[in-house]
Amino acid sequence: MVTLAEVARHAGVSASTVSYVLSGKRTISSQTRERVERSIRELGYHPNAGARALASSRSNIIALMMPLRTDMYVPVMMEIAIAVATTARERHHDVLLLTGQEGPEAVRRVVGSGLADAMILMDVELEDERLPLVRESPRPAVLIGLPTDATALTCVDLDFAATGRLCIEHLADLGHRDVAVIGEAAAVYERHTGFAERTLDGVRERAGELGVRLLHRPCEGSYESVAGTLARIVDERPDTTGLIVQNEAAIGPLLGLLRQQGRAVPEDMSVVAICPEQVATQQSVAVTSVAIPAQEMGRRAVELIMAKVERGGAGGAALARLPRTAAETSVKLLPPRLTIRASSGPAPSRSPATAH
Known part of the structure; x- marks a missing residue:
């Protein structure tokens, strides 16, 4: 397995420079960044997720809560999930898929474990029991769906x-x-x-x-x-x-x-x-x-969540400190086409x- 030190030697830089390129915690010149990224590709280096999380206070993982139910049309849900995963990988993030029907407990588990930087929730109900926890969570979240009360929430869905x-x-x-x-x-x-x-x-x-x-x-x-x-x-x-x-x-x-x-x-x-x-x-x-724009909904959800993560810092903590009345409310409804x-x-x- 290729190590960070081997990447540093290959690129002709220090190990700390490679770490800064990976974490984005410091500004690195474009030439140096390109040299490090080229070495990463050529050597096939994959940073250890645990070490990466400790170094950056971020796991680069998005939790996707997609309860699988026998009364729902699974192919559409899977198309959304694939779009989420593909777009997340383009942004150098992985997806943790949660398919259980756990309700609020799933939110508590994600927040408590620290495994994910952010959450995307599907199968949203009008009075969804997960939403009070989502509003209070230090992890930014996006809903693919629209509840009755979208205050302090970010939602994307077909209208x-x-x-x-x-x-x-x-x-x-x-x-x-x-x-x-x-x-x-x-x-x-x-x-x-x-x-x-x-x-x-x-x-x-x-x-x-x-x-x-x-x-x-x-x-x-x-x-x-x-x-x-x-x-x-x-x-x-x-x-x-x-x-x-x-x-x-x-x-x-x-x-x-x-x-x-x-x-x-x-x-x-x-x-x-x-x-x-x-x-x-x-x-x-x-x-x-x-048509149900499944791919567009999945892609937009990731774009919204990444904007929150990048703006809010590690785990979106800055957003979490906002009082509920000042927190961001954003609803994006995609227009239907017949x-x-x-x-x-x-x-x-x-x-x-x-x-x-």
Whole structure:
């Protein structure tokens, strides 16, 4: 294993100079820095994480809290996590992935251990139990999500309320007056998960303004669950001509069921989804959709957290000394973009109930 002393000899500098280049604690001339960095690359030197942390009071690790739940669409969460890890590596940081459903205890563990310089939290609920600890923590934090009260927090997310409004506006513009939302699993709403609740709020608000009758039904996403949900919608609102789907796993089964029932898409039933691009485009009918900008959310979260770490010094301690009322509040909501594809069209002159 290559040592710091060997790097120093190779670069023709002192060991302390190599240490300062790694830690950034002192200003080093650009020529010397380049020579040291070239030696590090050529020798394949990897600084010991423990020694690096002792020397700089920083671990160069970001904790990513991403609870994995069976009722959530894991591919989107993993895409965000990969974007976080990739962007962090570009900034010479590693990522500590915490996937347990520990709530506040996970925050206490990260803060108490000193393993990470900062935290990024996913799966944010409207009244998230982790947030009081996050606000008090000496470690800077960024949320990928938006709670009800974002005071003294830094958040980045898709604007899900605007997403809901955009979906209902598209269907209303096409003449649809009875629309149903096939949503996430019931447990997602029971936890008051932010993205699901905010989407529904946006849909309901705009539907009321546009005079669209709306029905919302949670769905587990399995074929059997989608079949049952669709049957309930048709039974309760037989005049439904438009569907908004916020459940990636339900899209394929839904299109298959509509086809089996002789309901043509979009001639009899229009479908709009909130999902990744690849999910929308790889269906039997290309689906009109609002894409989830997973990579952009992950990248922006790291950029925000690095700005906090670099501005606040070791562990962001300077930020932590601010009183809550003076602490930074920053909310960045990414605007939704709807892509029109083959699954949405003008409302039929006859309702599906009459046509079938």
